[in-house]
Amino acid sequence: MKLIIALIQPYKLTDVKKALYEAEVHKMTVTNVLGCGQQKGYTETYRGVDQEVNLLKKIRLDIAVNEEFVEPTIEAIIKGSRTGQIGDGKIFVVDLPECIRIRTGERSNEAIG
Amino acid sequence: MENISMETLKMGIDTVWVLMAAFLVFFMQAGFGMVEAGFIRAKNTCNILTKNFLDFCMASLGFFLFGYAIMFGTGNGFMGTSGWFLKGAESGADIPLFAFWLFQAAFCGAAATIVAGGMAERMKFPAYLIYSFIISSLIYPIVGHWVWGGGWLSKIGFADFAGSTVVHSVGGSAALIGTIILKPRLGKYGPDGKPNMILGHNIPLASLGVFILWFGWFGFNPGSTLAVDDGELIGRVAMNTNLAAAAGGVAAMVTVWAWFGKPDLSVAMNGALAGLVAITAPCAFVDPIPAILIGLVGGVLVVVGVVLLDKFRVDDPVGAVPVHGLNGIWGTAAIGLFGQKTLGLEHNGLLYGGGFSQLGIQLLGAGATVAFILISMGIVFKVVDMTLGLRVDRDEELKGLDIVEHGMESYAGFQVFTTE
Numbered sequence: 281m282k283l284i285i286a287l288i289q290p291y292k293l294t295d296v297k298k299a300l301y302e303a304e305v306h307k308m309t310v311t312n313v314l315g316c317g318q319q320k321g322y323t324e325t326y327r328g329v330d331q332e333v334n335l336l337k338k339i340r341l342d343i344a345v346n347e348e349f350v351e352p353t354i355e356a357i358i359k360g361s362r363t364g365q366i367g368d369g370k371i372f373v374v375d376l377p378e379c380i381r382i383r384t385g386e387r388s389n390e391a392i393g
Numbered sequence: 394m395e396n397i398s399m400e401t402l403k404m405g406i407d408t409v410w411v412l413m414a415a416f417l418v419f420f421m422q423a424g425f426g427m428v429e430a431g432f433i434r435a436k437n438t439c440n441i442l443t444k445n446f447l448d449f450c451m452a453s454l455g456f457f458l459f460g461y462a463i464m465f466g467t468g469n470g471f472m473g474t475s476g477w478f479l480k481g482a483e484s485g486a487d488i489p490l491f492a493f494w495l496f497q498a499a500f501c502g503a504a505a506t507i508v509a510g511g512m513a514e515r516m517k518f519p520a521y522l523i524y525s526f527i528i529s530s531l532i533y534p535i536v537g538h539w540v541w542g543g544g545w546l547s548k549i550g551f552a553d554f555a556g557s558t559v560v561h562s563v564g565g566s567a568a569l570i571g572t573i574i575l576k577p578r579l580g581k582y583g584p585d586g587k588p589n590m591i592l593g594h595n596i597p598l599a600s601l602g603v604f605i606l607w608f609g610w611f612g613f614n615p616g617s618t619l620a621v622d623d624g625e626l627i628g629r630v631a632m633n634t635n636l637a638a639a640a641g642g643v644a645a646m647v648t649v650w651a652w653f654g655k656p657d658l659s660v661a662m663n664g665a666l667a668g669l670v671a672i673t674a675p676c677a678f679v680d681p682i683p684a685i686l687i688g689l690v691g692g693v694l695v696v697v698g699v700v701l702l703d704k705f706r707v708d709d710p711v712g713a714v715p716v717h718g719l720n721g722i723w724g725t726a727a728i729g730l731f732g733q734k735t736l737g738l739e740h741n742g743l744l745y746g747g748g749f750s751q752l753g754i755q756l757l758g759a760g761a762t763v764a765f766i767l768i769s770m771g772i773v774f775k776v777v778d779m780t781l782g783l784r785v786d787r788d789e790e791l792k793g794l795d796i797v798e799h800g801m802e803s804y805a806g807f808q809v810f811t812t813e
Binding site: 290291292294312325326 | 579580788791792793799800801805808809810
């Protein structure tokens with residue numbers, strides 16, 4: 281089992297969700313985060329003064345998947361979020377030793393389901 | 394103390410009255426701003442407030458340079474052609490020109506800003522500025538001329554005391570044709586046509602806005618008497634205004650509660666606004682109980698209007714069309730039902746033994762206005778669409794107009810949960 285962590289552009293979330301849906305991945309957790317990577321930051325204006333903003337708003341997706349879903353999920357995320365520009369984001373794949381469904385007590389692969 | 398004539402004193406009192414009313418109507422801009430901001434998403438809030446703000450600036454200037462001349466200048470039955478830049482212009486009431494101008498200019502601003510709500514969250518800012526200038530300098534004044542400036546509608550006995558047609562159906566119809574041309578927001582309607590909820594981000598702001606509008610309406614309607622006299626008329630208009638608003642709010646809440654299961658505050662508030670719009674035309678010509686009935690019907694109409702719009706996949710983010718367009722027409726027609734000759738109409742309304750004459754005139758005027766607006770503003774929007782472009786592109790709409798058009802955030806430092 282793997283936990284896939286994806287950091288994407290907020291305005292791409294709609295497209296990513298759609299792509300995941302098409303790949304039969306429906307379960308996910310979405311968080312607002314601030315982050316920086318290679319993206320140099322856009323310039324904001326406040327009362328006429330340009331401000332460089334370095335920590336940018338991103339969306340973090342946490343998706344727990346069984347092995348056979350790892351590649352399809354990664355592909356779906358890329359398909360939904362790739363624009364070709366710096367700032368598209370990153371995907372981390374982390375080992376997931378255990379998963380439990382609270383309602384039923386199921387464990388492991390059935391729990392991810 | 395020098396002797397002041399009674400005429401001067403009367404004019405002085407009337408001027409203070411109209412100016413105070415003008416200040417109240419001006420404050421309605423804040424009301425519109427808060428309602429519109431509250432009912433849309435946070436990522437577009439700066440944008441709509443900027444549009445609302447510039448609306449009044451544009452109207453103030455456009456109505457000064459051209460609008461007043463078209464609306465109140467001498468000309469023909471269609472439009473006025475004298476008094477450009479207010480040179481040689483005349484007041485439309487027994488008060489000084491400038492005071493009368495300010496009162497009318499505030500109305501102009503109100504009409505223009507209605508459209509911002511209907512076309513919210515996906516309209517290009519420069520396109521909006523062009524629309525705003527055109528409607529305040531040309532289109533609104535033309536309709537105003539027909540009804541209040543001595544134009545063809547006033548000559549056939551058409552009545553609209555404070556502007557259900559002149560202000561609200563003008564704004565509402567422009568919003569309708571605009572939002573149709575603009576097309577719905579991304580994600581508003583599913584592929585099967587089912588409407589999705591795009592929640593307003595700040596109900597407290599919206600509700601503050603509604604109260605500010607209600608407050609400002611006490612200038613909008615009673616101020617349109619343009620005189621204090623013995624106070625009877627302004628008292629009656631003010632009370633009718635309040636009754637209709639209250640009735641509209643209750644009716645809308647009951648309707649949505651019965652129809653959809655929960656008493657929705659945003660609908661109830663829109664119901665109050667609907668009642669206010671509906672009473673705007675008849676307020677001086679009806680008794681209190683008809684005022685309540687007019688408000689009640691307005692409140693129901695606004696809920697029906699919202700459902701109808703969704704049925705036809707017309708996306709109106711704040712309900713500008715059901716509140717202002719639909720109820721502007723209803724208020725205009727209501728004169729033909731409940732109005733009384735003794736209160737200043739040409740003919741008694743249908744329910745007072747006057748037959749269909751007044752009602753027919755009212756419907757003619759309402760219909761002509763709506764048709765004129767749909768066509769003229771339709772042309773304006775289409776031309777802008779073909780040149781500048783009316784709508785932002787997909788990525789811009791998803792990122793939000795605040796950051797894309799203005800480089801600003803409305804809530805910098807706050808976590809704004811946008812999932813669409």
